[in-house]
Every structure is written in C-alpha cells, then in structure tokens.
Amino acid sequence: MILANQRTIRLHPRAPFHFDSSLHKPDHFPSSDNRWTSGIRWQTMLWKSIPLGLKFEDTGTVEEPAIQLSVWSEKALDDGYLASLRDEIEWRYNLSMDLSEFYDHFGDHPQLAPIVRRWRGLRPIHPGSLYEYLIIAIVLQNATVRRSVNMLQAMFEAFGSSLEFDGQSMSCFWEPEKLRGVSEEALRALKIGYRAKSILRVTQAFFDGELDEFALRYSDLDEQRTSLLRLYGIGPASVGYILFDVFHRWDDFRHISPWEQKIYSKMFFDQDPDDVVPVPELLALFEKDFSPWRSLAVHYLWEDLWWRRAHEPVEWLEQLIRL
DNA sequence: CATCAGGGCCCTG
DNA sequence: CAGGGCCCTGAT
Numbered sequence: 199m200i201l202a203n204q205r206t207i208r209l210h211p212r213a214p215f216h217f218d219s220s221l222h223k224p225d226h227f228p229s230s231d232n233r234w235t236s237g238i239r240w241q242t243m244l245w246k247s248i249p250l251g252l253k254f255e256d257t258g259t260v261e262e263p264a265i266q267l268s269v270w271s272e273k274a275l276d277d278g279y280l281a282s283l284r285d286e287i288e289w290r291y292n293l294s295m296d297l298s299e300f301y302d303h304f305g306d307h308p309q310l311a312p313i314v315r316r317w318r319g320l321r322p323i324h325p326g327s328l329y330e331y332l333i334i335a336i337v338l339q340n341a342t343v344r345r346s347v348n349m350l351q352a353m354f355e356a357f358g359s360s361l362e363f364d365g366q367s368m369s370c371f372w373e374p375e376k377l378r379g380v381s382e383e384a385l386r387a388l389k390i391g392y393r394a395k396s397i398l399r400v401t402q403a404f405f406d407g408e409l410d411e412f413a414l415r416y417s418d419l420d421e422q423r424t425s426l427l428r429l430y431g432i433g434p435a436s437v438g439y440i441l442f443d444v445f446h447r448w449d450d451f452r453h454i455s456p457w458e459q460k461i462y463s464k465m466f467f468d469q470d471p472d473d474v475v476p477v478p479e480l481l482a483l484f485e486k487d488f489s490p491w492r493s494l495a496v497h498y499l500w501e502d503l504w505w506r507r508a509h510e511p512v513e514w515l516e517q518l519i520r521l
Numbered sequence: 522c523a524t525c526a527g528g529g530c531c532c533t534g
Numbered sequence: 535c536a537g538g539g540c541c542c543t544g545a546t
Binding site for chain 1: 539540541542543544
C-alpha cells in the first residue's frame with residue numbers, strides 16, 4: 199500500500215525530554231514495523247482502522263523539546279482524526295509525563311543518581327496498542343530472540359500490510375478482525391507452535407469485546423491485572439510488562455522471570471548466573487530502594503545497561519541473552 | 522547425529 | 535504448589 203498523503207504535526211513534550219532514549223529501546227527485539235536512527239524514528243501505526251506511516255524527528259533539545267511528526271496515509275485525513283491521533287500518541291509516548299518528583303527522589307541515590315542524570319528526559323514508551331503488545335508478549339514466550347523475530351515477521355506477512363512512505367517500506371499490524379475464521383492449523387504453519395492457540399484466544403477476546411483498552415486505562419491496578427490474567431496464554435510475566443508499558447504503572451513490580459533474575463543478580467549483587475539471588479530478595483530490594491517508582495527505576499537501570507551494550511559488548515550480559 | 526533449553530503458561534495430580 | 539509438556543531452533 200502506497201501512502202501518498204502527508205500531514206505534519208508539531209508535538210511539544212514536557213521538558214525534560216530525551217528523544218533517542220525515549221523513542222528507541224535497544225532491548226526490544228527488532229521488527230519490521232519501525233526503524234530508528236539518531237534523531238529520527240519511523241514506524242507504522244494502525245489507528246481507528248487506518249494504516250499510517252509515522253516519522254518522528256527531533257527538532258528540539260532536552261530542556262526545550264520539540265518533535266516534528268509527519269503522518270502518511272493512503273487517503274487524506276481530516277482534522278478531527280489528526281487530533282485524536284495526537285492524543286493517542288501523547289498517551290502512548292508519555293509526552294506529558296512529569297519526571298520531576300522521580301528525579302528529586304533519586305537525586306542522591308548512589309546507584310540511580312548518575313543514571314537519571316545521564317538519561318535525563320528518558321521516558322518509557324510503547325508505540326502500539328494493547329492488542330499488539332499481547333501478540334508480542336506471546337511470541338516472546340519460551341523462545342529465543344531470533345525466533346520471536348521470525349514469528350512476528352511471519353505473522354506480519356500473513357495478516358499485516360506493507361506500507362510505503364517516505365522512501366521506507368514497513369510492516370503494519372493487523373486488526374483482531376483479520377484473524378476471524380483463521381484456524382489453529384493455519385497459524386501453526388507460520389511456525390509459532392503452541393502459541394497459535396493463545397493468539398487465537400486473545401484475538402477472539404477482542405472481537406468478542408471482552409476487554410476494552412481505553413476503558414481499562416481508567417480501571418484500577420487490580421482490575422487491569424485480573425482482566426489481563428483472564429486471557430488464555432497471558433501469565434504473570436506478560437502482565438508485568440503490559441502494566442508498565444501499556445498502562446503506565448510505574449511502581450508495579452511483582453514478578454521476575456528466570457532470565458531477568460540472572461541479570462538482576464549480576465546488576466545488584468554482582469552474582470554469577472549459576473548462583474542467583476532468590477526472587478523474593480530481589481523484590482525486597484526494589485521495594486526498599488525504589489518505591490514508589492519500582493518499575494520506572496528499574497527501567498532506567500535496564501535501559502542504561504542496554505545502551506552501554508549497544509556501544510560495546512557487555513561481556514557478562516552477552517552470555518545471558520541468546521540471540 | 523542427538524539432545525537440550527529458551528525473554529512462560531496451562532494443566533494435572 | 536510442583537512439575538511435565540509444548541513448537542521450533544540454534545547451540546553443544
């Protein structure tokens with residue numbers, strides 16, 4: 199699909215805003231629906247059933263932030279649609295997020311202070327919808343990174359679309375409706391294995407109206423958690439990621455999976471992978487040190503680690519992530 | 522060549 | 535609440 203119409207929006211994130219570390223997360227596995235280079239991020243987005251090509255360009259500074267957002271579409275977009283798109287991006291990218299209390303709180307923290315200084319203006323983002331995150335969470339389960347990449351790409355090719363804009367060609371997600379009537383066998387042919395069942399049942403929950411992302415944003419934490427856990431194939435690890443990335447719960451931290459346990463054991467206790475720190479002990483440390491911003495604080499430490507790795511290999515980390 | 526565990530989760534006993 | 539099974543793939 200060729201996207202010939204272009205509109206431009208100016209976004210003004212609340213200062214401080216760090217463009218690269220907010221719009222690019224080096225720990226996320228690469229996928230064909232986005233591309234990043236310093237100061238620019240391209241991505242596709244399915245908003246109100248219309249496939250879009252987006253290009254974010256950094257036109258400001260950390261203390262005086264500005265983003266030029268170009269929006270490509272197949273047909274012309276009206277102003278009302280663009281306004282709703284702006285609101286949604288504002289939410290997904292946390293553009294209005296106030297980091298000042300967080301920074302004040304950790305200004306003297308021995309481990310965190312240098313990191314919040316280095317990444318001043320970094321905020322979490324998830325560019326996609328809840329449904330899209332659920333799909334990603336499922337392909338992450340019990341798989342190596344490369345396999346997750348392959349599974350998502352196969353799904354893009356089978357159910358998504360390919361968008362041409364700004365000289366880029368990128369995959370775009372599908373809507374839940376697209377999988378209506380698709381059999382488990384057809385999905386398994388994409389080599390996603392037993393996850394086919396989870397994907398079908400999660401997708402069905404959407405077109406059956408069992409959960410509504412926009413309503414859930416206003417629900418309390420427990421209701422969000424139980425709604426997500428009700429979904430077949432979605433357990434505590436996936437829910438932990440979703441509460442943080444999709445529902446912006448900056449203090450929810452109650453689950454640590456084995457691979458993360460190894461990494462945290464090294465980060466916080468300098469322990470080797472064969473002698474990990476028990477999960478309750480890690481959780482107790484996070485509660486003591488990082489409440490009431492447990493997940494946000496760990497996000498900063500985590501992103502710092504992955505940016506370091508992007509510049510030069512971090513030996514102990516290389517052995518813990520299998521690509 | 523065969524075996525194994527991986528960026529979990531469900532189901533069973 | 536512990537433990538087996540699950541798709542597929544690269545590492546060993």
